[in-house]
Amino acid sequence: MDALLRVLRKTKKLDPFQLIDDIIRSNNLLEYIIKLNTESQLFNRGISNDGMKIIPPYTKTTKSIKRRKGQPSTRVTLKDTGDMYKTWEVKLSKLYITITANLIKKGKNKDGNNIDINLEIKYGTSIVGLTDENLQKLINKIKREFKKEVLKQILN
Numbered sequence: 001m002d003a004l005l006r007v008l009r010k011t012k013k014l015d016p017f018q019l020i021d022d023i024i025r026s027n028n029l030l031e032y033i034i035k036l037n038t039e040s041q042l043f044n045r046g047i048s049n050d051g052m053k054i055i056p057p058y059t060k061t062t063k064s065i066k067r068r069k070g071q072p073s074t075r076v077t078l079k080d081t082g083d084m085y086k087t088w089e090v091k092l093s094k095l096y097i098t099i100t101a102n103l104i105k106k107g108k109n110k111d112g113n114n115i116d117i118n119l120e121i122k123y124g125t126s127i128v129g130l131t132d133e134n135l136q137k138l139i140n141k142i143k144r145e146f147k148k149e150v151l152k153q154i155l156n
Contacts, residue, residue, distance in 0.1 A: 010154040016146075017094045019153075023145045024092060029138065034088040036134040037099060038079075042127065046075025049129030054078070056122075078119060078127065088128075101128050 024030060041047050046054050054076035058066065066073035071080075079085055087102035103119040119127065130138065 007154050014150065014153060019146060019149055020142060021092050021094075023142055023149060024097075027141070027145055029141060030090045030092075032141070033090045033097065033099065033130070033138060034085075036130055036137065037128065038085045038088055040134055041131055042085075043072070043077045043079050046072070046077055047131065048124060048126035049131055050126050051131050051133070052126075054123050054127060076123065078123070084119070099128050099130070103128070 037049075041049070042054070048054055056076075058073060058076060063073040069080075071077065084102065084105060089100050091098045091100065105117045105119055107115055107117040109115045
């Protein structure tokens with residue numbers, strides 16, 4: 001009976017939000033979230049968080065440049081030098097996981113003048129964030145670790 005009471009006391013002390021935060025931080029899941037968004041969705045598939053193809057497509061000039069660089073040209077990857085992908089950040093709060101990125105890119109207008117290009121205006125707000133499929137992958141990873149950690153904490 002004492003063992004059961006100890007388990008119950010330990011269970012009551014668990015903070016599931018803190019546990020999830022710890023799991024995400026200690027299992028490199030912050031980086032995993034970024035890779036799901038940038039590599040899996042944008043680069044490999046050219047899709048936004050709603051699973052839709054990113055539009056408008058690249059211009060003929062951009063496609064030509066991409067091919068010369070050996071980069072995909074049949075889909076919008078939003079990756080040229082990789083600098084923008086490096087701006088992705090994941091912030092954790094008690095109830096939310098927030099993904100942010102600097103979506104202002106340096107470019108040139110038709111006259112050759114330097115300009116700032118807002119990729120969020122050009123391609124929409126859904127380029128940052130996970131698809132349902134990738135969100136489920138993340139949830140599954142967290143659930144596996146959560147189960148292990150809860151058992152460890154209440155049975156030790």
